[in-house]
Amino acid sequence: xxxxxxxxxxxxxxxxxxxxLLVLGGAGQARAVGYRYWSFWDxxxxxxxxxxxxxSTARPSDGDAEGFRFAVSEDSQDASKPRGAADFxxxxxxxxxxxxxxxxxxxxxxxxxxxxxSGETPPAPRTVCARVPSDAxxxxxxxxxxxxxxxxxxxxxxxxxxxxRTGCGEQVSARKPTASARPQAKPxxxxxxxxxxxxxxxxxxxxxxxxxxxxxxxx
Numbered sequence: 287x288x289x290x291x292x293x294x295x296x297x298x299x300x301x302x303x304x305x306x307l308l309v310l311g312g313a314g315q316a317r318a319v320g321y322r323y324w325s326f327w328d329x330x331x332x333x334x335x336x337x338x339x340x341x342s343t344a345r346p347s348d349g350d351a352e353g354f355r356f357a358v359s360e361d362s363q364d365a366s367k368p369r370g371a372a373d374f375x376x377x378x379x380x381x382x383x384x385x386x387x388x389x390x391x392x393x394x395x396x397x398x399x400x401x402x403x404s405g406e407t408p409p410a411p412r413t414v415c416a417r418v419p420s421d422a423x424x425x426x427x428x429x430x431x432x433x434x435x436x437x438x439x440x441x442x443x444x445x446x447x448x449x450x451r452t453g454c455g456e457q458v459s460a461r462k463p464t465a466s467a468r469p470q471a472k473p474x475x476x477x478x479x480x481x482x483x484x485x486x487x488x489x490x491x492x493x494x495x496x497x498x499x500x501x502x503x504x505x
Contacts (some may be wrong), residue, residue, distance in 0.1 A: 322401065322453065326424070327368055328352055329353060345421065346388070351391035351393065352424055352427075354428070355367060355368045355369075355395045357401045358401045368394075377391035377413045386420055392431065393412075394428075396411060396446075403451075406450050416431045417430075434447070
């Protein structure tokens with residue numbers, strides 16, 4: 287029985303194509319992972335910045351404005367900010383100062399339908415002025431105007447005003463809603479991945495080499 291050897295150029299090209307299929311398969315299966323949770327924000331100079339501490343330890347001053355946003359985010363850099371134009375002056379305009387008390391403007395954004403847990407509908411965003419004792423934390427201010435609050439065993443804020451009914455920082459497949467749903471989110475990358483480009487380049491290079499070798503042998 288005579289065994290025919292597969293020409294080296296053909297073998298190389300076959301291996302390159304197999305490599306490309308692996309790259310394409312990996313690219314299709316890779317999914318960013320995010321978490322569905324309430325993020326906490328400070329309003330500074332008219333801009334929202336991600337808070338550096340939790341609401342249970344933050345102690346705002348009279349005249350501060352702070353916000354909460356419920357959304358699916360991969361990390362703090364990707365987190366959605368509270369929506370709408372609001373500041374302390376507009377939120378607390380009808381709440382006079384009191385001795386021994388402080389006023390904290392709160393923006394509570396329950397997020398979009400796309401980020402809501404299955405079967406739940408997010409309430410409309412709200413703003414409220416909390417007047418609390420001068421030593422109160424942000425969590426105290428929130429509890430005074432947006433009950434019921436729900437926390438997990440690690441003191442993670444799970445629900446504001448009863449939303450959502452269940453769940454707490456659960457891991458989900460991160461998604462990029464439309465610009466209208468998340469105007470502050472980073473734009474999604476729609477171009478080919480580096481791995482895909484590398485695979486295509488490898489196939490092109492080996493294919494060219496195979497053709498060159500075949501022509502050289504025939505010559």
